[in-house]
Amino acid sequence: MSIDERVRQTLRRRADDVMVPDELWERIDDHARTASRDTSRRIAIAVAALVLALGSFVFVFRAFRVEPRPERPVADPTLWQVREFPVGRDPGELVIAQGSVWIARDGVVTRVDPSSGTTQDTPVALRSEGSSGTVSPRSQLTYGDGRIWTVAEPFFVGIDARSGEVERSFAWESGVTRLTFHEGRLFYGGSAEGNGQIVAIDPSNDESDSWGTAGAANPAVVITQHWLWAADSRSLTRVAPDRDPQQVVAGIDVVDSITAVGDAVWVTGDGTLWKVDAREPAVSASPQSEFPAVADGAVLLERAVTAQASVAAGGGALWLLEQAAAGTTLTQLDPTMGSPIGAAVALGYDVPAVLAVDERGAPWVTFRNEGVLVSLAPSEGAVLPENEPTTPVDATSARLEVSCEGSGVQLGGGSIVTATAEGVQVAINNPAGARYVEFHRIGSGAGSSIGAPAAAQRVFNWPIEPGGWLVGCIRSGQDYRDVPTRSFEVVDPTGYWIQPGLDCDAPTVEQARVYGDVSDEEVPAVALSEITGVTESDTFGGAGYGGRNFHGWRYWGIVVRDGKRVASLKVGFNREITIESCVADIHWVGP
Amino acid sequence: MGGMIEHHPDALTTDIATTQTLRQAYDAHAAGLLRLCVLLSGRQDVAEELVQETFERTARAGALETLPQARVGAYLRTTALNLWKNRLRRLAIERRGRARTASRDAGLSFEQRDELWSAVRRLPTRQRACVVLRYYEELSEQETATLLGCSVGTVKSQTSRAIARLREEIPDVDR
Numbered sequence: 001m002s003i004d005e006r007v008r009q010t011l012r013r014r015a016d017d018v019m020v021p022d023e024l025w026e027r028i029d030d031h032a033r034t035a036s037r038d039t040s041r042r043i044a045i046a047v048a049a050l051v052l053a054l055g056s057f058v059f060v061f062r063a064f065r066v067e068p069r070p071e072r073p074v075a076d077p078t079l080w081q082v083r084e085f086p087v088g089r090d091p092g093e094l095v096i097a098q099g100s101v102w103i104a105r106d107g108v109v110t111r112v113d114p115s116s117g118t119t120q121d122t123p124v125a126l127r128s129e130g131s132s133g134t135v136s137p138r139s140q141l142t143y144g145d146g147r148i149w150t151v152a153e154p155f156f157v158g159i160d161a162r163s164g165e166v167e168r169s170f171a172w173e174s175g176v177t178r179l180t181f182h183e184g185r186l187f188y189g190g191s192a193e194g195n196g197q198i199v200a201i202d203p204s205n206d207e208s209d210s211w212g213t214a215g216a217a218n219p220a221v222v223i224t225q226h227w228l229w230a231a232d233s234r235s236l237t238r239v240a241p242d243r244d245p246q247q248v249v250a251g252i253d254v255v256d257s258i259t260a261v262g263d264a265v266w267v268t269g270d271g272t273l274w275k276v277d278a279r280e281p282a283v284s285a286s287p288q289s290e291f292p293a294v295a296d297g298a299v300l301l302e303r304a305v306t307a308q309a310s311v312a313a314g315g316g317a318l319w320l321l322e323q324a325a326a327g328t329t330l331t332q333l334d335p336t337m338g339s340p341i342g343a344a345v346a347l348g349y350d351v352p353a354v355l356a357v358d359e360r361g362a363p364w365v366t367f368r369n370e371g372v373l374v375s376l377a378p379s380e381g382a383v384l385p386e387n388e389p390t391t392p393v394d395a396t397s398a399r400l401e402v403s404c405e406g407s408g409v410q411l412g413g414g415s416i417v418t419a420t421a422e423g424v425q426v427a428i429n430n431p432a433g434a435r436y437v438e439f440h441r442i443g444s445g446a447g448s449s450i451g452a453p454a455a456a457q458r459v460f461n462w463p464i465e466p467g468g469w470l471v472g473c474i475r476s477g478q479d480y481r482d483v484p485t486r487s488f489e490v491v492d493p494t495g496y497w498i499q500p501g502l503d504c505d506a507p508t509v510e511q512a513r514v515y516g517d518v519s520d521e522e523v524p525a526v527a528l529s530e531i532t533g534v535t536e537s538d539t540f541g542g543a544g545y546g547g548r549n550f551h552g553w554r555y556w557g558i559v560v561r562d563g564k565r566v567a568s569l570k571v572g573f574n575r576e577i578t579i580e581s582c583v584a585d586i587h588w589v590g591p
Numbered sequence: 592m593g594g595m596i597e598h599h600p601d602a603l604t605t606d607i608a609t610t611q612t613l614r615q616a617y618d619a620h621a622a623g624l625l626r627l628c629v630l631l632s633g634r635q636d637v638a639e640e641l642v643q644e645t646f647e648r649t650a651r652a653g654a655l656e657t658l659p660q661a662r663v664g665a666y667l668r669t670t671a672l673n674l675w676k677n678r679l680r681r682l683a684i685e686r687r688g689r690a691r692t693a694s695r696d697a698g699l700s701f702e703q704r705d706e707l708w709s710a711v712r713r714l715p716t717r718q719r720a721c722v723v724l725r726y727y728e729e730l731s732e733q734e735t736a737t738l739l740g741c742s743v744g745t746v747k748s749q750t751s752r753a754i755a756r757l758r759e760e761i762p763d764v765d766r
Contacts, residue, residue: 003758004726010707011727015626024625024639025617028646090744194759216759233715233752254715270716271679307676307717308741325740351742368742 089371094354097143098161144181189219257310275301317361404434404473408484423461423545434473442468466492500543504582524555530590718753
């Protein structure tokens with residue numbers, strides 16, 4: 001039986017197992033009736049609203065009226081100078097080098113001279129003895145050492161970027177895709193026995209060097225300052241310079257595009273834009289973990305984008321291309337936070353093929369059906385948002401400045417904040433009148449919220465543990481997933497944070513109470529004096545940042561022995577004491 | 592009239608008519624729609640929510656009163672697909688949910704006995720959608736592209752990649 005038929009039968013068999021629950025109709029009917037009862041009331045409100053809306057509509061209609069679908073890009077000409085170059089339908093990979101744009105197409109590499117608009121085709125579909133045919137170089141194109149490199153199986157082909165002539169070719173194995181050039185070597189993602197293979201070739205002597213396997217097949221390769229990143233369509237793998245270990249970045253399971261800005265990697269897939277921070281050394285090797293991002297903190301940021309989106313970077317600028325029913329748009333993003341810089345630029349309704357960004361930070365996009373290459377450059381005299389990141393990547397702040405503005409939240413002072421011994425210093429301004437400010441670990445449902453101040457700025461220390469976080473301003477009835485959020489990172493170079501919990505599975509538990517004429521502040525010290533077994537070589541410290549008012553306890557202390565958390569002392573607000581111990585010699589001796 | 596509560600007769604008639612039309616549409620299309628949503632989402636609970644919301648939105652839009660009978664099914668299917676795509680955009684919830692589902696379903700006998708279905712569920716979203724619409728709904732490439740809001744070429748490539756991946760994951764499948 002063919003696989004087509006087997007898939008068909010499997011789907012039908014699975015569908016046959018689906019039972020329609022009896023209560024499904026009742027749920028629908030209930031909602032429909034409730035909605036109907038509300039209708040009359042809503043009609044009255046709607047009539048009143050209609051009068052108001054009518055005036056607004058006229059205004060909005062003028063501003064945003066729907067025009068017939070334009071065939072051409074529709075970027076605002078006062079802001080953007082849009083140029084188009086016909087390059088033929090269904091263009092492939094796109095590279096910008098030596099003042100020209102190079103596009104891989106079936107059997108040829110097309111060079112576009114933006115100054116004159118002329119094109120020049122370089123045939124590259126070579127044929128070797130014994131080979132049954134040629135392979136289009138559509139997805140294999142990169143630039144390095146003055147040459148445009150492509151693949152026409154079984155050859156690597158180097159085209160002189162000045163003359164446009166094929167200058168070098170050498171035979172290689174088949175299955176080469178996704179070329180990248182880095183420090184004199186060509187890297188590609190191949191495939192062998194169901195695994196993606198990463199190979200580096202020195203084109204000066206044809207010598208190759210295996211970087212091992214990553215992913216399922218033909219991974220795209222991106223190289224940052226410290227790491228090599230291999231992305232197949234379902235995973236992102238980080239490869240250390242010594243090639244071992246290779247670690248799967250948890251939390252990313254669909255990869256449509258990948259690019260690097262500075263030492264961070266940006267990925268799109270399945271309607272998400274992720275920023276992966278290459279500086280963070282710990283990456284979970286287990287993608288099966290339910291909340292892997294909590295443990296590793298490698299994914300610093302994630303945002304919803306359209307289902308078909310891609311990112312590209314160049315000249316320090318990051319651009320996002322999104323395709324949707326409302327048309328294709330191009331948005332410049334802040335490479336620190338991923339926030340839009342200025343408004344999205346509408347580019348019509350054709351299906352985009354490839355996005356690339358040149359060394360000046362200007363984007364280039366090819367479109368499949370119209371077969372055009374579109375370039376975008378600021379118009380002369382246009383006032384555009386700054387191209388620079390809103391926050392330098394390496395800047396750290398001593399205080400997290402949160403401001404609830406409009407329906408969103410802004411972060412001032414930087415997105416990387418350094419923890420103090422008392423926790424993370426947070427300042428909240430609330431001109432928008434939000435009810436709460438919520439903090440959530442990226443990749444986790446865990447978080448905490450604090451009441452937003454009514455008027456004046458509020459400054460306080462908050463026990464936000466090191467790692468990546470989201471912050472949002474919440475009104476009544478909202479969840480942090482309903483509102484715009486910003487991401488930030490807490491760093492703790494001094495090691496103030498002590499992770500709560502013990503390093504054993506079944507500690508002994510004793511409960512007691514502090515009696516007598518002692519103040520609330522003295523209770524932890526009194527309780528500690530009634531515990532035996534803590535030696536001078538042990539370290540005793542407060543959980544979190546100092547253990548005060550932590551996770552519902554007045555105080556939570558932890559004894560660390562030989563690097564292991566072996567005992568804890570928790571003091572409740574009612575003076576009840578809980579002692580948990582992994583070792584026999586530490587226990588309660590008081591009354 | 593004193594003491595009696597007046598009902599507007601037109602409103603009451605409309606309520607009853609809407610409910611009857613909704614019930615007819617439910618009887619005719621709910622089962623098929625639920626199957627499609629289970630195949631797309633891989634989860635019965637998510638599929639039920641999608642079906643429920645599909646009927647509610649369709650009723651609210653008044654589509655059942657205005658559409659020809661023959662087009663109601665296609666309208667519901669398009670609505671369900673759009674709702675499913677919207678749901679996918681709520682990414683944090685969706686991804687965590689998928690992880691939880693994977694571990695929760697690990698012991699199900701169905702999953703164990705049908706390796707190919709498990710492999711279909713592991714396909715990336717767009718590839719799975721292409722496979723379900725092409726092989727289960729038996730839609731053409733053009734119809735699939737229209738429903739998913741992408742090009743025919745994308746449907747071809749996504750379906751082809753999906754089948755290639757299924758071949759890789761199920762070693763005993765006939766080539």
